[in-house]
Amino acid sequence: MKKFFAQAYLWLLLAMLYAPILIIAIFSFTEAKVLGNWTGFSTKLYTSLFSGGVHHSLLSAIENTFIIAIVSAAIATVLGSIAAIGIFNLRNRQKMIMNTLNNIPMLNPDIITGISLFLLFVSLGITQGYATVILAHVTFCTPYVVLCVMPRLQQMNPNIYEAALDLGATPGQALRKVLMPEIKPGMISGFILAFTLSIDDFAVTIFTIGTEGLETLSTYIYADARKGGLTPELRPLSTIIFVTVLLLLITINVRAQRAQKAKEKELK
């Protein structure tokens, strides 16, 4: 009986967590304009989402979101990996300081990051648009990449870089042929994490996107909701984004598990 309650509690909790997204997903398969009305099963919203039945600006917002996410995740991955290698090779005290400095932006509320970047861009007189959003996203994504790459470096046998030099590799060759393959799994996880963080960011984006009419998904939905009622096509869109992010997260976890298993095997 006790066990039954424990189970029931767990499922209730999960149901509450996932209810909103489930409702959106369910109602994405009906045509009703107002959320909550079920007018029979239909995939019309999905087709109209992709057939130009929607407002043109939604499509461009989707496009912008993905371009920004890919570009900023790529830049953050490069910067974060280089930073991780640098921090890893510091002496104890400096290493601790740098790790703490790396963690602070992650704990910092997004709204603060957003406002401070906004003020920075204004005070430097930079016109806000694509570039500023990407810069802002790179700023908050990079620490996460460092966090993903660091454990790979710590697990690595510290002698292998030296072994490469010893066998005649220049420092550059040793970096490419030995260090990079070793930290690659961390870099991929870091890229995926940065990508999802960028897609779903609202607070930082709204402060750095400017007034030139550039929209990402999050800012578009926000504006749309304020205009009165959500465009029905946002229901299938949210569902698609949710599923995409879910798949990415599953990928990251499976990779982490595999790495863990490989490590255990190595130890045996």
Next chain:
Amino acid sequence: MNNSNFIIELSHISKSFGEKVVLDDVSLYVKKGEFVTILGPSGCGKTTLLRILAGFGTADEGEIKIGGADITNVPPHERPVNTVFQRYALFPHLNVYDNIAFGLKLKKVKEDEIETRVRKALKMVGMTDYEWRDVNSLSGGQQQRVAIARAIINRPQVLLLDEPLAALDLKMRKDMQMELKEMHKTLGITFVYVTHDQEEALTLSDTIVVMSEGKVQQIGTPIDIYNEPKNSFVADFIGESNILNGTMVKDKLVRFMGQEFECVDKGMGENAPVDVVIRPEDVYIMAKTDSGMFEGVVQSCIFKGVHYEMLVTTPNGYEIMIQDYNAFEVGQQVSMIIKPSDIHVMQKERICNTFEGSMIDSTHVEIMGKEFVCNEQVGIEGGEKVEVEVAFDKVELMDNKEDGTMVGDVRFILYKGDHYHLTIRTENGSNLYVDTHDVWDDRDIVGIKIQPEDIKIKRV
């Protein structure tokens, strides 16, 4: 020196990490084709020396030549040496073949030549048919074989080995020792091998370099080092030994344990203080007879496989370790004989602590960076430089470090039959030598106190 037949010439290498001196004026010359082992306890600087040779670290001072060419400032990838690391350091993302071929591929050697050479190297280390295996699936011993193959395939002038067998189990270690020795013979490459295992060093090497505290203590063949240790550190570190204080009465006559013994050493002068080293297997033990040189009572007897190891105390309080094929019962009266040629006499490095100091006022002197109270000095001014002597047995050590004038940590312990001779590293890095009957452990932190009347001051 350019035409010399030395392949490695390390001259006056010094290295410090911050305040800590790791290598202190180390010089080492290695002949072509030699198997040289650098032997010492952990923290003695041996790995640092090897890393400097490989180019992973730089020396603060000194010069390194390989094959006559100055390589002091040459980066590691341009040095004609290859290294085998303690933890193998194989590239985990490459298979056995690609690991071994790594160096040759960088040198842009032709693919078919690489293939023949990889197969040859694999055959050499007894790993034929392992080419396509994942390196992570290999055992420790197999990984180390691959690491050795990866190094020797580049035909280096010198092969550096940093405790390559330390992570293997005893049986595997013994097998690999023999294989390494065989490989050294076949290849004709100079091997520089670093280890803390004295047995391994004795088994493998042509020449052993014993290091301690960043200094070379002795260089010699295994037989020389074992039979004629230069100082008490070497004697204690290589094999088991009894080390006792003695006095050289005259040539071929030495006094220790309260009586005189014939020996073969000479030329140390009369009544010179010396260290006497006797290997436990060189003491002949028998049931009490009149023909023994000295007597004692067996305190303990442990079976060690081939022999028994016994501790015997003499009537005047000395404790001697003896190894013999015959066991004697605890409490039994025994007699002992030592052959003159088995008594190794060594000049003492020092007979008391000597410091440079300076007078603060007539009753205070500064030594080892601290102020000590001394007896009133007449005629020596404050600020004057002085030489200070403190006898080994006049230094008091205390558990409670607040009770001492200064603090130090125990770095080296030598049992001298009836007392311990300790080396204490003080706060400012100088060494203080102490004779004591109390038992201390390595790395103990102790308070140090010296009575005013025991501080002997001399004008410089």
